[in-house]
Amino acid sequence: MVLPHEPEFQQAYNELVHALEDSTLFTEQPKYKKVIPVVSVPERLIQFRVSWENDKGEIEVNNGFRVQFNSALGPYKGGLRFHPSVNLSILKFLGFEQIFKNALTGLSMGGGKGGCDFNPKGRSDAEIRRFCVAFMRQLARYIGSDTDVPAGDIGVGGREIGFLFGAYKQMQNNWTGILTGKGLTWGGSLIRPEATGYGVVYYVEKMIEKATQGKESFKGKRVAISGSGNVAQYAALKVIELGGTVVSLSDSKGSIISQTGITQEQIAAIGAAKLKFKSLEEIIVDSASAFSGSNSVEYLAGVRPWAKVGQVDIALPSATQNEVSGEEAQALIEAGVKYVAEGSNMGSTKEAIDIFEANRNNNVWYAPGKAANCGGVAVSGLEMAQNSQRVQWTAEEVDAKLKNIMYTCFENCYETAVKYSAEKNAAGLPSLLKGANIAGFIKVADAMFDQGDVF
Structure with missing residues (x-):
């Protein structure tokens, strides 16, 4: 096509x-x-x-x-x-x-x-x-x-x-x-605004756990995040809750960088101002007390954060499509990134994905948006279920269901990648790109066969 x-x-x-095509799926089941x-x-x-x-x-x-x-x-x-x-x-x-x-x-x-x-x-x-x-x-x-x-x-x-x-x-x-x-x-659901951001962090939790055999977590990790809407805000808050340091946020006009870590107070100020469509540049000026002294940040106009954040362990693109270029992917790898998971849809260009995938032997692990950011639509599905029953679940119930969905999604992607990949790298990290695409495709394809859409 x-x-x-x-x-x-x-x-x-x-x-x-x-x-x-780069898996054994069509060979095994034409x-x-x-x-x-x-x-x-x-x-x-x-x-x-x-x-x-x-x-x-x-x-x-x-x-x-x-x-x-x-x-x-x-x-x-x-x-x-x-x-x-x-x-x-x-x-x-x-x-x-x-x-x-x-x-x-x-x-x-x-x-x-x-x-x-x-x-x-x-x-x-x-x-x-x-x-x-x-x-x-x-x-x-x-x-x-x-x-x-x-x-x-x-x-x-x-x-x-x-x-x-x-x-x-x-x-x-x-x-x-x-x-x-x-x-x-x-009729709304608790945890819906937080769901995509929380979900991508839960997914990366499992990536870290699997890659390190449970020896590491978000604690002490430096995390670069793009965007400053719901996804980025709640991903940042969850990272901070889990002991990580958020070193960047961005919008369409520029990025803020903080080597010591963006704070919860700053994220709250950004969240309130973004409802009024203010830019990060305006927010830093309007909320000067939150962005001064030991909490001061560097504002970089007209650039994305990826090549500007310094040493980084995790990257979470959470703004829009194609926001990580091939050059920026290479810069992230040179900055030490080990985990990349998309909070946005198709956040990385093909060139960037190719670079991340080529570096799995160097323990760089990439998760596509269709897996990593599915927490938002998952809680939308949970909202539909609550509406059908005319009930509302507690925040704890919804968050527990969200976490279980994201953990299960990771295991499904991982196991499918292992099953249908012709190769695995030396570190034992299969391609989650393949795993996510194959797992989702098989489920939809089987239903289409059953319903006569394909025969």
């Missing part, structure tokens, strides 16, 4: 196919080859006009999308993204990844993704509410608790989910768990 007009989707497709051309085409692509009124009383028009990619394992499940960069290639890549990510959670969820090229930055609450109503007016006819259950993503947080849910409820006269990421007083 060659899709030059859809580079992001082409990259995601190539990653899956190359991982499968029938699985039949699945590739079927699973790579969405079951349904929906594009619609979103026309809405801004605060000046003017009409604005945006492009809305929903990619319903695969429902073999359950209702379509995947986020909505409101960002100027949104297009079909990006949404198809995200939806394609979501199919196999959701399979790795062990929950009954298919894969999908959606969004709009609307930019919420600088918009008033009233404008965002009117936009969400207009967007849901088009989307409502295609979703349902047993059909397609969207969630939030970049540009779609608790405020947007609330407006979208309210619009759906009024249009359909139906209170149902149609969206996840809801408010705690009306």
Whole structure:
């Protein structure tokens, strides 16, 4: 398959196919080859006009999308993204990844993704509410608790989910768990905001434990994190809780570096300010007391943190796709990185992944986003379960279930990699890239065979 007009989707497709072809799966079970051309085409692509009124009383028009990619394992499940960069290639890549990510959670969820090229930055609450109503007016006819259950993503947080849910409820006269990421007083789940960040750290916990035979943990590790949204914030807080030192965070305008460690107080200040779409540069100035003295940080405009953090043990890309280049991957290896796990979707370029994979003999272990960051959608699945039962579990219950899902996901990826890899490196570290892709693919493929989608 060659899709030059859809580079992001082409990259995601190539990653899956190359991982499968570079294993013994097709040799041992040739029938699985039949699945590739079927699973790579969405079951349904929906594009619609979103026309809405801004605060000046003017009409604005945006492009809305929903990619319903695969429902073999359950209702379509995947986020909505409101960002100027949104297009079909990006949404198809995200939806394609979501199919196999959701399979790795062990929950009954298919894969999908959606969004709009609307930019919420600088918009008033009233404008965002009117936009969400207009967007849901088009989307409502295609979703349902047993059909397609969207969630939030970049540009779609608790405020947007609330407006979208309210619009759906009024249009359909139906209170149902149609969206996840809801408010705690009306069907949301505890630990949902924290889930992706916590989950990636739980996954890396198992990587460290396996690689060192239980001799090491996060304690004393220097951890570079990119991004400063929910994923990065909660990953950073969990790393600090487990005894690690967070040496970086970033946003689209630059990075902050702290050799002594970013503090919980600083993360709280960043979290509050990011709700108002402030940049890290502005936050450091506005919250000067939290970023001064012994807690001062270095701000680097226009760069990502990877080549600037100095010695580092763990890297957690948690911002957006293709945020680690080949050069940056090499810089991380030279800085001593041993574990790389993606909190973002497809956070590393192909060149970066190739470099990480080539260095497994040097004890560098890479985990792709479809495995490492599946904690977010896992807790979305748990929110769906709570909605179906009309109950709410405690934070401790949800966190325990999340941790178990991430630990089980790691073991599944590890064991699958060992089973279908033709090689293992000298340190005994199999490719989690292959393991994640093969494990997710087999589960979806088996369901597609059973249901007659492939024969």
